[in-house]
Amino acid sequence: xxxxxxxxxxxxxxxxxxxxxxxxxxxxxxxxxxxxxxxxxxxxxxxxxxxxxxxxxxxxxxxxxxxxxxxxxxxxxxxxxxxxxxxxxxxxxxxxxxxxxxxxxxxxxxxxxxxxxxxxxxxxxxxxxxxxxxxxxxxxxxxxxxxxxxxxxxxxxxxxxxxxxxxxxxxxxxxxxxxxxxxxxxxxxxxxxxxxxxxxxxxxxxxxxxxxxxxxxxxxxxxxxxxxxxxxxxxxxxxxxxxxxxxxxxxxxxxxxxxxxxxxxxxxxxxxxxxxxxxxxxxxxxxxxxxxxxxxxxxxxxx
Amino acid sequence: xxxxxxxxxxxxxxxxxxxxxxxxxxxxxxxxxxxxxxxxxxxxxxxxxxxxxxxxxxxxxxxxxxxxxxxxxxxxxxxxxxxxxxxxxxxxxxxxxxxxxxxxxxxxxxxxxxxxxxxxxxxxxxxxxxxxxxxxxxxxxxxxxxxxxxxxxxxxxxxxxxxxxxxxxxxxxxxxxxxxxxxxxxxxxxxxxxxxxxxxxxxxxxxxxxxxxxxxxxxxxxxxxxxxxxxxxxxxxxxxxxxxxxxxxxxxxxxxxxxxxxxxxxxxxxxxxxxxxxxxxxxxxxxxxxxxxxxxxxxxxxxxxxxxxxxxxxxxxxxxxxxxxxxxxxxxxxxxxxxxxxxxxxx
Numbered sequence: 121x122x123x124x125x126x127x128x129x130x131x132x133x134x135x136x137x138x139x140x141x142x143x144x145x146x147x148x149x150x151x152x153x154x155x156x157x158x159x160x161x162x163x164x165x166x167x168x169x170x171x172x173x174x175x176x177x178x179x180x181x182x183x184x185x186x187x188x189x190x191x192x193x194x195x196x197x198x199x200x201x202x203x204x205x206x207x208x209x210x211x212x213x214x215x216x217x218x219x220x221x222x223x224x225x226x227x228x229x230x231x232x233x234x235x236x237x238x239x240x241x242x243x244x245x246x247x248x249x250x251x252x253x254x255x256x257x258x259x260x261x262x263x264x265x266x267x268x269x270x271x272x273x274x275x276x277x278x279x280x281x282x283x284x285x286x287x288x289x290x291x292x293x294x295x296x297x298x299x300x301x302x303x304x305x306x307x308x309x310x311x312x313x314x315x316x317x318x319x320x321x322x323x324x325x326x327x328x329x330x331x332x333x334x335x336x337x338x339x340x341x342x343x344x345x346x347x348x349x350x351x352x353x354x355x356x357x358x359x360x361x362x363x364x365x366x367x368x369x370x371x372x373x374x375x376x377x378x379x380x381x382x383x384x385x386x387x388x389x390x391x392x393x394x395x396x397x398x399x400x401x402x403x404x405x406x407x408x409x410x411x412x413x414x415x416x417x418x419x420x421x422x423x
Numbered sequence: 424x425x426x427x428x429x430x431x432x433x434x435x436x437x438x439x440x441x442x443x444x445x446x447x448x449x450x451x452x453x454x455x456x457x458x459x460x461x462x463x464x465x466x467x468x469x470x471x472x473x474x475x476x477x478x479x480x481x482x483x484x485x486x487x488x489x490x491x492x493x494x495x496x497x498x499x500x501x502x503x504x505x506x507x508x509x510x511x512x513x514x515x516x517x518x519x520x521x522x523x524x525x526x527x528x529x530x531x532x533x534x535x536x537x538x539x540x541x542x543x544x545x546x547x548x549x550x551x552x553x554x555x556x557x558x559x560x561x562x563x564x565x566x567x568x569x570x571x572x573x574x575x576x577x578x579x580x581x582x583x584x585x586x587x588x589x590x591x592x593x594x595x596x597x598x599x600x601x602x603x604x605x606x607x608x609x610x611x612x613x614x615x616x617x618x619x620x621x622x623x624x625x626x627x628x629x630x631x632x633x634x635x636x637x638x639x640x641x642x643x644x645x646x647x648x649x650x651x652x653x654x655x656x657x658x659x660x661x662x663x664x665x666x667x668x669x670x671x672x673x674x675x676x677x678x679x680x681x682x683x684x685x686x687x688x689x690x691x692x693x694x695x696x697x698x699x700x701x702x703x704x705x706x707x708x709x710x711x712x713x714x715x716x717x718x719x720x721x722x723x724x725x726x727x728x729x730x731x732x733x734x735x736x737x738x739x740x741x742x743x744x745x746x747x748x749x750x751x752x753x754x755x756x757x758x759x760x761x762x763x764x765x766x767x768x769x770x
Contacts (some may be wrong), residue, residue: 282467288638342467344494350486365610365611367613
């Protein structure tokens with residue numbers, strides 16, 4: 121998720137200095153062989169989503185480092201499981217000293233880091249950001265193959281697809297009229313077309329209000345337009361909301377309360393919606409329950 | 424000043440006799456009403472004038488009513504409050520310091536107010552005690568004024584005041600950026616732009632009620648400065664001989680400015696140049712009397728900020744510009760022109 125990646129400071133301004141340091145380190149620590157072993161034992165992850173996929177695949181014992189976000193309960197659904205692991209901030213220096221035999225990075229990971237690691241001969245596997253539900257099995261397969269656990273991956277994919285079918289069974293056809301749902305986080309950040317959160321809303325039988333406003337990916341929706349859309353379901357994200365800021369204060373604007381009267385408002389743990397892992401099933405199941413409730417209420421009114 | 428008491432009083436009453444500010448204030452007031460109504464029509468969602476009028480009267484759909492009453496109206500009122508504060512305090516500072524370059528943004532009062540507000544907001548103090556936000560801004564403004572007096576000294580010339588102001592402004596800005604970089608919220612670093620450039624986006628009536636008592640108190644204090652400011656045009660000695668206590672006048676000026684600029688900045692961030700431009704535009708219309716300039720400057724500041732707040736919403740709806748960007752684009756060249764004109768008048 122690009123927002124999560126933005127929170128990480130990129131060492132872009134000091135690339136030259138870092139390159140020198142890395143070269144020096146490279147002389148001291150000879151680089152690992154460039155091809156990853158079939159069954160890597162020292163895996164380092166530079167992205168909070170690959171962190172979670174690795175933990176879900178049960179590979180904790182083979183991880184030499186995960187991101188600091190993985191251990192932060194406001195950024196990761198698996199913070200408990202990540203506790204005790206060595207944490208990194210996505211910098212090459214931190215990774216080099218660990219001599220990993222496989223590095224997993226997200227497509228939004230600081231790319232100078234990835235380039236440096238590759239140049240020094242470390243095997244780096246980039247796992248793209250999930251922006252659709254179909255990306256989830258693809259990413260599971262990528263990670264599972266990279267760590268030499270293809271069978272475990274296939275099993276997880278089968279379970280995921282099976283649960284998804286079960287959860288969404290019996291929802292009206294996509295062509296049928298859908299109630300509108302709109303996700304909004306601090307600063308009015310929302311998710312439109314080609315975003316994982318948008319895909320979750322879609323899969324649960326809602327029309328994504330932000331996509332209807334023309335938003336692609338993750339971006340801002342002005343409060344006025346949130347009010348104008350008047351969604352049946354307003355999804356308030358707690359994204360990084362545990363400390364005071366002007367951005368977080370936008371969610372407390374009285375105008376929002378004025379328009380949600382009589383509609384459904386839920387608060388979500390943003391991290392569950394941010395990474396393409398089987399954990400999104402919980403989010404979909406919650407929305408599907410609300411969708412069925414709205415349908416039942418409508419049937420009750422007609423009667 | 425070597426004028427004797429009688430001549431001073433005569434000159435003083437002669438100046439006071441020039442023109443009458445009432446028609447000017449009425450015209451500015453009418454213009455303010457017009458631009459404020461126009462600002463209700465601007466926003467990312469298109470709402471017709473008829474719908475807005477209906478919403479103001481309690482009609483229209485629920486969504487339109489919420490947009491007009493909860494988003495656009497408080498925004499227009501805040502623009503009036505902040506603009507009036509900057510115009511009024513600019514006029515008062517220019518009059519008291521007899522310095523055409525004085526204004527809260529340029530001499531560092533706004534930036535130290537922003538620092539005070541930032542300190543209370545991001546440490547969480549403002550979350551537990553709501554009044555802490557405007558009080559933080561006011562305290563910051565007070566510290567800024569005191570620093571300015573220490574740096575520039577009493578009776579400082581125009582340039583040393585501006586230089587001291589530059590120091591206070593850049594220190595305030597740097598410390599604001601530092602506090603925001605250290606703040607635990609990941610959004611804080613992005614909000615540096617708000618505090619240095621100012622904005623009224625997504626503000627609500629809560630913010631208005633929070634700041635208004637303090638800004639109103641500041642306005643009242645500054646409004647009492649009319650006659651002493653007129654007297655001061657004849658020099659401090661003459662003003663003193665006319666019965667004005669200069670130290671007490673200064674105290675009222677400092678307190679009044681800190682109250683209104685501190686509270687306004689805590690809500691809207693730093694907005695520069697407005698307090699500089701407005702008094703200059705209106706000064707010829709009031710016969711160059713600083714006392715008569717106060718009310719028109721407040722109204723003119725409000726008009727200009729409402730207009731600026733309309734302009735920031737027009738080019739990229741939903742992703743608006745910051746107010747300080749616009750006021751600096753207009754005010755910067757004006758400031759240069761003013762310096763050039765000021766220099767040519769010096770021997």
